[in-house]
Amino acid sequence: MRVPLNWLREFVDVTCSAAELAEMLTMAGLEVEEIEEPFSYLKRVIVARINAIKPHPNADRLKICVVTTGEQTYEIVCGAPNIQEGTLVPLALPGCELPSGIVVKEAKIRGIKSPGMLCSQKELGLGEDHSGIWLLTKEFNIGKTLAEALNLDDTVLEVAITPNRGDCLSILGVAREVAAITRQKIHYPTFTLKEAGEPVFKHFRVTVKHREHCYRYIVRLIRGVRIQPSPWWLQAKLLLAGVRPINNIVDITNYVMLEYGQPLHAFDAAKIAEGHIIVRLAHAGEKLITLDGKEHSLHDTDLLICDPRGPIALAGVMGGLNSEITPETKDVLLESAYFNPITIRRTAKRLNISTESSYRFEREVDPEGTFQAAQRACYFMQSLAEGTVAPGMIDEYPEPQHPVAIYVRIPRVQQLLGMEIEKDQIIDILQSLQIEVKEVEDKLEVTPPSFRHDLTREIDFIEEVARLYGYEKIAASAPLLPLQARALPSRQNWRTRIKDILSGLGWHEVITYAFIDPKSFDKLGLPSEHPFRQVTKLLNPLTADRAVMRSTLVPGLLEVCSYNHHQRIYHLRVFEVGKVFRQIPDAVLPEESYKLGGVLSGYHFDFSWHFRPEQADFYDIKGVIDALLQALGINEVNYEFQNDIPYLNPTNSAYIIKGDKCLGYLGEIQSEVKEAWDLKRSAFLFELDLESIFDLIPKQRQFKPLPKFPPTERDVALVVPEAFAAQAVENFVTTLAIPYLESIEIIDVYQGAPIEAGKKSLTYRLTYRAPDRTLTDAEVDKLHGHIVGKILKNFKIEVRQ
Amino acid sequence: MESIIARLEAIEEGALKEIKAAQTIEQLESLRIKYLGRKGEVTTTLRQLGKIPSEQRPLVGKKGNEIKEKIQLALEEATEALKQKIAAEVKHIDVTLPGRRAYSYGTLHPITQVMREICDIFLRLGFDIAEGPDVELDYYNFEALNIPPHHPARDMQDTFYISSDVVLRTHTSSIQIRVMEKEKPPIRIIAPGAVYRCDADVSHTPMFHQVEGLLVEKNVSFSQLKGILTTFMEAVFGEGIGVRFRPSFFPFTEPSAEMDISCVICGGKGCRVCKGTGWLEILGCGMVDPAVFEKVGYDPEIYTGFAFGLGVERIAMLKYGIDDIRLFFENHLGFLKQF
């Protein structure tokens, strides 16, 4: 809401500075977002008279105008066709920044100095006329700045009005707030109407068919208007308020709307068939062309203003083209109504039209104000458009709405705000807001003014007390609540822990958008029935590439990887802990669960003088998973070859299995996928299902006494086929449950001579230990021999000689 | 007497010569013993003082002490010089070369860090953490929060819809309702999480993060709301931070307030970031609206409460001086490594 200060001053005294007023309003809940002087550039534009016009020596189409501002004479180069000696013109001086962004400078035009510029109305941002220099009428005083001469030297406050305060969407509304804050009386406009001719109801009637959508409908008739531009003072106020002047009738309706907050509509009375206005809901499919020239197909929830032939306006939103005011209009039928806010909002939303009118109706107008606004507009049509106001007024207001009185309890005010505020102070504040207050024992019976729809409950009045008392004056204190300590939800705790573990391992956390491109699934090569494709779709995505909720973290991670590769960052290891969504058929809400994903590209290690920069491989990413699972206390995890994850290289990837549960997968990204995301280097990724992992984290850890006796180690090298899985031996040995065998681990993998082609050698180290004594070599040899024998037999392999 | 003095001078000359020639610390030590030890040459010579006339003794004694000190000093200097020489000769490693580590430290996303900081402060104040779904029923996101369909307040948040009654939550306030439906007062929760709005520019991303707080008990007041939030801001931005509360509107709180902190860029003098006001909007809060309590079956005559919601990105931007919110979601490694 734009509030020109001089307009505000018509209703209330403002003695402080604009900045102080802005602070005052802001601290009362009407946040001033900007203080501006929209036409300050007009202070560098002076009303000047053309004394003489001389030819330009170097250009036929240019002239040199000798202009005077009274005190000073300038020679200005000008090319406009309409200049004449003796006329008044706007002269923009150097330094003036015009709305187009052009800064006027002392320039040389075809060799002649021109210390300024004569402007058209359009160049000054004051109209559409660009046919020539704006010729000013004789009323303009030579030598004055245009800002002064046009009443545009005013400061405007841009006030953000919250949705509950529709009553402040007007100059008077803001003035009421200022009056309340400063405890002043407001000066309402005074004017008198002269009525003449036949009364309005002689020729017009109104039928409101759906009262629940239109609570009040007032019509007045003004005959014999002359359509012309509004007087400048009115145009200036509209311009300051950010509304474009059109013609006197339209300007008057806008002016009164800005002044009173009541949207008005002017129909060309001659265009209303049978003089009959019908307010009704549209028939489904009915059509109306609105003032902006757009045709709308209507729903049966849209409220229309009609005549017996059909719709003539979209109620509260926009007038119809067929009943528009034109230069030929003689009689005006003026509408001032109070429509149901929900009805207006539904239509405005559906048709995606927001007008000054619909914006105000959605936020509720004052049912009593409709009358005053109509009177005010009639007055202006009589005084500014030569109209004659017809006697009488049609006022369809079957159920007058009166504000309801309720009680406010003083102790409740004090308890809720947490302060000792006196009863008298409360009464004073409420009365300053034009609320009627009656004392009834320790309660106050309060009745809000008709324009305050938002005051219906005790709490609403308490807020008003706090607001005008000043939030800043309420002292801060500490709540008193019983102490209670509850553990963090364990899953949340583990998510925190996992992030710490991974960042400790040198990984960087990323956060990506939860919505992804639905094309991702094709890019990943997923089959049509893949569960990742069971996505939750947005009805109104911002962009097509963020249109579905992610069912996997992979697309987001690939995007991060690609983005960094394009920034020439190739060595990266990043992870994300994030929610994924899975749409379950027939369920209202998708299933949400947490996943952990990561992507790695570059080298084994960070670049340093210690290591050769060697390309990262599968084991780099596996090492991280191993470390993470170990830190979480999840042991005995198996890695199994996979060949059904289309975006991973099958020779270089695996499922992560614990028992019969798949925890996730890891591996190298397929080259097609690499291309689809335009990755510049090969990359590896993993994705783990955190919900399954949380289930596996041991609730409690059990201490094992430290061994008292030394261990004995024995190595065995096995020659196995190339495709043999090293982990199989470990798993097999574990199932043997051999006493005193503490651990088995692989310590060497070798391929090449003298091992025959197609085979490899795996060396395992087995550690033996007894809890109660030192094992003898003979004992260990026997155990070891036994185990090796079992392995050889089971896998049908040989020991390396 | 002359003979003793001559003797001493001869000793001095010899000692200084030998000290100069010494190559090792051990040699110097033996020279010390040789000259200054209990049986050393200077010591034994001075012992002969008894043999000279008593009136000459002070003079000889003085001379003796001077020589002793001279030798002592020469020994110390030589030892020090030798130590330095030895140190210079030893081959040691280059301690300035970078140490060996497979990876430099990893980092947590700045949003995670700020979110943790916020949650930690409230956890210390006795709040519990609550969570809820990102894809939420219109009921929990709007209706139960006193935002009926066709209410202009819906314009305050541009909503992503999944269907006519399912949305991406526009705030974590939806969690309030889910918690209150399940539990009875006293309630003291914070609800961190991602939220979504149909909006994108330098200061808006379609996804961002919020922490919502809710406290419900008997006799909770607006004054206490101010107390808790002031404490919180001081914990995040330091004790000297100025705060102010001004009236605002949220459908689910009344009275509602906007909390501002004094501009962390200009210290309150007024700059581009704070649009010259010296204040920065930091969070929205208010007393829980009785209509919300009625939705969850709490008696607003018995219980009162307050709620607040703050934007994590906003706080992170102010804390770290980040001027473009989109950086959080681009995940440039150079950005991530700064936190």
Ligand SMILES: [Zn+2]
């Ligand atoms: Zn500032």
